[in-house]
Amino acid sequence: MTDVTLTVNGTQVTAQVEGRTLLVDLLREDARLTGTHVGCDTSQCGACVVHVNGEAVKSCTMFAVEADGAEVTTIEGMANADGSLSTLQQAFQDHHGLQCGFCTPGMVMSAAALLKENPKPSAQEIRDYLEGNICRCTGYHNIVKSILAASGQDAGAIAAE
């Protein structure tokens, strides 16, 4: 067992983990942050996406030990300081960007990473960036609209597609 210390959503977390402990298991089991979901556990679905040192990664495909000393942001860290929904989260609500909601944590984290890189993405750029996030409700259209709206663009523009 190894001691790892990381900062999760601004709070220091220390845990004893095995070599094979995945980052997502540390987040869910030790930090008790269950917003990060495990959909496939095979790196396909992206429900487990979190930010490690500002970069989107699949937390089911990274060992907890490798996150020692890292700054991690999960879906629980995405709301505004007063607890209200962030612009991106609010856009998902306003535009019905979720159906069952299981993929939503990963969708929001990937979308946040995209908007940091590319503040005004086109609908195609959004679809390309989300290729590693799977929604089994197949609700992609409204997810794309939500992200367009969150970036201050006209979400109605793709309504006729």
Next chain:
Amino acid sequence: MYSFEIERPATIAEAVAALKGEDAQALGGGQTLIPTLKQRLAMPGVLVSLAGIDAINGISRNGAGEFCIGGGSTHAAVAGGAGAYPALAALAGGIGDPAVRNRGTIGGSLANNDPSACYPAAALGSGATIVTNAREIAADDFFQGMFTTALDEGEIITEVRFAVPEVANYQKFEQPASRFALVGVFVAKYASGVRVAVTGASEEGVFRWAEAEAALSADFSAAALDGLTMSAAGMIGDLHGTAEYRAHLVAVMTRRAVQAAG
């Protein structure tokens, strides 16, 4: 996963020493290795993470104008940092998905030599030099069949050097579920001749298509490929495509790469 320890060396020397341990295995970005471990297809005693070794990270140009990419550089870093070799940057930016590209490394991809991976095509198609902690290996000698390379036990890829071609292009026919290449063709035109490297197609892993290279070296145009076909013998056949289909795709993707390279 079976149980194992993880070591996180900070220098190449420490990593080489750690890899001498019994059942020790190097861990790059883990985007292939971790899923493999989850399926219990590997049982290392110790994983030696290369992520903390600054000396194998980063992208630079050397005196000969070659791109020198640290073995631990992520696909995202290469996609963003190899702008002067656009075909290489585009290839790196098309591997997997954004989250995978933030973890997966060039050294890990080349050392694994998956028969459908993209990077082996870039390295072989560019005649790259694979630099390890012990020696320099020409790409023509490095790839030795599916999941097999010239690397010795415990040898680490520290850098990959790419000579920048006059023009180049990579065309990938994507297997949409895995995002690996069903067939991918990397074409690069150098003063010394044209190189054509094919991934995803052969049971032997990445290979050079000598007939296409000869035709394109004489006349770098899609028309020069007229009448050239790839034999289906030795091609991969699976539920995604027959051997004949892949052989056909090799010619199609080569033609597209030449057209796109201009």
